[in-house]
Amino acid sequence: MTLSILDLAMIVLPAAAYLDQYKKIIKSGDTGTFNPATCGVLLVCNIIRVFFWLARRFDTVLLYQSFVMIVAQFLLLELCVRVQHRRRRPSLQIKSMKDYTSAFWAWPHFSHYLAFCAALAGGLWLLHLIFGSSAAYADLVGAVALGIEATVPMPQAWNNYKRKSTFGLSWIVIMSWFGGDLFKIGYYIASGAPAQFTMCGFVQFSVDVIICYQIARYSVYTRVGSTTSPVSAIKMGTAL
Template sequence: MAWLSTVASVGMAVGPPLVYADQAYSIVRKKDATGFSRDVCAILLIANITRCFFWLGDHFEFALLFQSIFMILAQVLINFALRYLRSYICILYRPRISPENLGGSSRPFSFWQWSTYVQHVEFLAGLILFQAILFLILSRFEVYVAILGFVALGLESTLPIPQLISNYKQRSLYGFRMSTLIGWAGGDAFKTAYFFWQGSPIQFKACAVFQLSIDFAIVVQRMLYGNAAPPSVLLDDEDLEQALALGEEVN
């Protein structure tokens, strides 16, 4: 059974980051991130950075540590970086009706709705520095390490919630790839079983069960709403067609 455990560990480490490859391809191909909540990127980055510090205080499986590292790299490289290869997709191909494109944000300090790549990098660098300082001061306290774990895993368990809200507002899963949804539901079901099988810390088990329940709620949305283009996208397309027609008349 050792080989099965090894395969499961490798799957846990590399599987979740790969889920976003198809979503990234779809956004680049359409040059539009409508339907995919960019807050997902924020949650994954913050949660996995925090989880790395949790590992320093409570050495859980290496597979889960590598999963966090690969996920951070996936979000930075696929969703933000590779700027000159046109692949920081969630910024470059933000939805046409996003707060950045409309010229404003209702969030404090416009959190995660900044208009430039550098602002996101500065935030992540500040977060890492802040957590490093806290860890150096408080890591000797077991309560702090336990809280760090609940923060990391609890935050990650909220990952599907922005997408759930986005789907509800649009009354559609337009732009949200079925492969990503299958990856979420299947991957979270697998990792929940993995956590119980491997006897992972309670933080992993509790948060995985919660996250899986949200995944299934999105599956229900998919069955109820479908993936037709929402009115906002249709209106944009109609405006474009009218502008082209007007231009032809002028010429």
């Protein structure tokens, strides 16, 4: 299979956009308002997307895109866990399944996230062996994968709303979401991808618009000081 420049852009650019967020966290030593739940949503939906491809062989470019995104999100998540680990209470430990579930996606060690993703992939592989030849199963897996992917910007939008701040959030990441989702919608339609992909793209783009509005609104708060001062905005952005 020969990949065009457009194909390579589709594979690499969605994940490459997170490089700026990675650099921001390294530079500041803080995750700011970036929500690690975003990594979780992307990991889960892309792992499921791989099994969607196994059940229904759509464009291979979208499969490669999932692999690249999985690697990128593991790298970003590991950094977030490492940075947040330095600020956690020493008593926060996972000693039982109850601890594991009650601290879901706020675990103290990166190995816990790896174990969860491995268990998810193992369960999906078992289901694929049993139901993989069923068209209804393929449609269900696609709906779940792309339904979850549609929620990718939602944790960030909710986090911004709660904090009334977007301090520490990479503009490049948000603009890549905005432009990238428009690009993906066009690509999905042109390449004849399953309908789940196109619907996912439209939902994501709608939330992108909300986040752009939040950035404009909360930056006005900070500049004007009508409800939030620069100092308090920073405190909200760094208090995790």
